[in-house]
Amino acid sequence: MGEDTWLAERFEQQRPQLRAVAYRMLGSVSEAEDAVQETWLRLARADTADVDNLAAWLTTVVARVCLNTLRARAARREDPLDVRLPDPVVEVTGADGDPAHAAVLADSVGLALLVVLDTLTPSERLAFVLHDMFGVPFEEIGALVDRSPAAARQLASRARRRVRGQAPAPDPDLARQREVVDAFLAAAREGDFDGLVAVLHPDVVLRSDGGTARARHSTVLTGARVVAAQATTFGRFSPFARPVLVNGAAGVLVSAAGRPLSVMAFTVTGGRIAAIDVIADPERLAALDLAG
Incomplete structure (x- = not known):
């Protein structure tokens, strides 16, 4: 050789x-x-x-x-x-909260980190x-x-x-993370403000990256009640949401007609959501491998 x-x-x-x-x-x-x-x-x-x-x-x-x-x-x-979030690593297939995927967390770094x-x-x-x-x-x-x-x-x-x-460390139990995220999505779908506040950490941070062409869609919000008020608008997207792993943690991909609309990463700490990072930049979404 x-x-x-x-x-x-x-x-x-x-x-x-x-x-x-x-x-x-x-x-x-x-x-x-x-x-x-x-x-x-x-x-x-x-x-x-x-x-x-x-x-x-x-x-x-x-x-x-x-x-x-x-x-x-x-x-x-x-x-x-405008807000610029790091690139996410999204796993579309097999991201249904199966505890077997918890091993991914050991070698992943969260988007919030x-x-x-x-x-x-x-x-x-x-x-x-x-x-x-x-x-x-x-x-x-x-x-x-x-x-x-x-x-x-x-x-x-x-x-x-x-x-x-x-950047608090996420809970290691991926199935539990998924339960919390599902509760958040259900409350958003039903417009349940109190239910949203209950699953959010008091100091939760919501960061949304809409890209330079959509700067008005980029924002940073803090506090459970402020984020909950914004999250009630997510409900209309619930029929298009599917569970994924984002950097090894529970996340959501929203897509319609085969086109990704947003990727949402959640940091679940102590059974509550401490951070939500949303990428809705069409150019960046198109560059991600989100087929599956």
Whole structure:
């Protein structure tokens, strides 16, 4: 077996891990794929004769590529008035609340968490993702961001506090998540305001991304009563809703005549809905693989 073939095979073995790192770093499926491809190109050009741990080397390279992308984003940030949510990962088939799918949660990152990660500095995001999600030592993280290991630890600590305060962990029982979401949809369908408030966390956040062409449909609402008032308008879409998994958690796909209208991701914590993230941008929906 030639060296090029051996490297290609080793890279393909690591591709899922690299994609997972890049998606958590960037919150974009397409940009994550681009970062993985750039990592392959760098591997093909590199002299790896002295690389003892190729998996760790590849993780470091893809992280550096993502860090450069995040820094470029920050430099050209326009702070648009409309809401821009990260790309969802939607599983249409087999998403009926079967507990067997609960295993997906172990390797998923919720949309609400990605929203919070978008508020971090590039260095904070890298430190949190690499250390807290993938166990990369702070010595290696510090080298990536030109900081000492102690400073890298502080970056991760700051990010961790932000995440804990703004992105509560979802309940691990997927079947229970589905029950709560179904109760929410039933209350919305019936116009049951009190029923909606009962299944919503008092500090629930509703984020809706309608795309740049539909900025008036993009919004952020907070508080159970405010969100409940908005949710009563969901009732008319109930005949077109079907259960899906969104980033491994209970979600809903609304479609009509074979055309997706929206994807709704729910974060269920302590038996109540703490966050609802809605993507209704026609261009982004069309780019998702929602057939099934």
